[in-house]
Amino acid sequence: QQPVQSPQAVILREGEDAVINCSSSKALYSVHWYRQKHGEAPVFLMILLKGGEQKGHEKISASFNEKKQQSSLYLTASQLSYSGTYFCGTLPNTGNQFYFGTGTSLTVIP
Amino acid sequence: KAGVTQTPRYLIKTRGQQVTLSCSPISGHRSVSWYQQTPGQGLQFLFEYFSETQRNKGNFPGRFSGRQFSNSRSEMNVSTLELGDSALYLCASSLGRRTSGDTYEQYFGPGTRLTVT
Numbered sequence: 001q002q003p004v005q006s007p008q009a010v011i012l013r014e015g016e017d018a019v020i021n022c023s024s025s026k027a028l029y030s031v032h033w034y035r036q037k038h039g040e041a042p043v044f045l046m047i048l049l050k051g052g053e054q055k056g057h058e059k060i061s062a063s064f065n066e067k068k069q070q071s072s073l074y075l076t077a078s079q080l081s082y083s084g085t086y087f088c089g090t091l092p093n094t095g096n097q098f099y100f101g102t103g104t105s106l107t108v109i110p
Numbered sequence: 111k112a113g114v115t116q117t118p119r120y121l122i123k124t125r126g127q128q129v130t131l132s133c134s135p136i137s138g139h140r141s142v143s144w145y146q147q148t149p150g151q152g153l154q155f156l157f158e159y160f161s162e163t164q165r166n167k168g169n170f171p172g173r174f175s176g177r178q179f180s181n182s183r184s185e186m187n188v189s190t191l192e193l194g195d196s197a198l199y200l201c202a203s204s205l206g207r208r209t210s211g212d213t214y215e216q217y218f219g220p221g222t223r224l225t226v227t
Contacts, residue, residue, distance in 0.1 A: 002152070032215065041114075041200060041218035042153070087153060089216075096207075097166045098143070100153035 001026065003090050003101035011107045012078045020073040020104045022088030031064050031071040032089035034100075035082075042087060045073075050093075078108045112137065114203050114219035122225045128189040131222045135182050135203030141165075142184040143216060144176060147198040156199075159184055160206050188224075196226045 003024040012018055022031060030049045034042040048064035048071060060082075064071045071090075075082055088101040115134045123129050135142050144156040155168035159178035176186040182203075188195055202216035 034216075041220050042202075044215040044217065047215060096158075097155060097168070098158070099155060100145070103152050 001092075001097075002099050003088055005086075005088060005101040005104045007104060008102070009105040009107075011109060014080060014108055014110055015077050018075045018078060018106060020075075020086050020088075020106070022071045022073070022090070022101050024069045024090050024092070024099075026069065026090070026092040027094075028064075028066060028069050028071075028090050029093050030091045031062070032091075032098075033062055033071075033073050034087045034089060035084045036087065037084040075106070078106075080108050080110065082106060083108045114201060114217050116199075116201050116219040116222050118222060119220065120223045120225075122227065123191050124227050125191055125193060127191050128187065129191060129224060130185055130187045131199055131201075131224075133184045133186075133201030133203075133219060135184070135201075136217055139203040139205055139217070140182050141204045141206040141214075142178055142182065143202045143204075144184070144186050145200045145202065146170075147200055147221070148196075153200070156186065191226045193226050196224060198223050 003022050006021045010018055032047050033045040035045055036042040050066040059076045062073045086104045090099050117132045141160045143158040146154045156170055157164055157176050158166040162178045173189045178184045198221045200221045201219045204216045205214040
């Protein structure tokens with residue numbers, strides 16, 4: 001029931017783009033994205049509700065395909081500050097429990 | 111506005127002992143969730159409380175318990191500690207659930223690093 005994220009880890013140079021995927025085996029009501037920097041607590045990025053919406057936050061955006069039970073996080077023109085572990089969090093259509101994904105470690109190098 | 115606070119920040123216990131961790135949510139937040147974070151398992155959901163009621167519980171043994179007080183502060187307790195309980199325990203607070211059923215964004219505390227020897 002824990003969503004699976006891919007890739008597990010990615011290394012980028014500043015300015016490059018990245019996509020992080022989150023797949024669930026359950027029909028989803030919403031997807032949340034969080035970023036956790038090393039030694040810090042996770043920080044909320046954005047929420048996507050079912051309906052296939054796409055949201056943006058500066059150069060970070062995300063989409064949610066409810067039919068495929070997948071969400072993707074897009075990071076464009078990456079900056080050093082984007083380094084960290086990204087987690088998706090999912091709320092299924094049935095049941096109340098919120099699940100975090102397996103995590104994706106993203107490292108941006110100069 | 112003060113953030114989520116957790117005490118203590120670090121704790122070392124021996125096997126068989128019990129431990130109580132505390133979480134104070136952001137003022138006005140009525141929902142508190144607890145997570146266990148380990149390198150191998152990632153972020154695992156423990157429980158969620160809303161207005162002093164446990165709304166959800168993850169797949170953890172009965173040794174893990176929690177409660178929430180009328181001021182929304184929450185505690186979690188782990189009895190008969192095992193080596194595998196060594197982890198970062200994170201507390202997150204939120205406004206709760208929207209009328210639509212979705213959950214508001216969660217704000218995490220700095221965590222309590224528990225080491226069991």
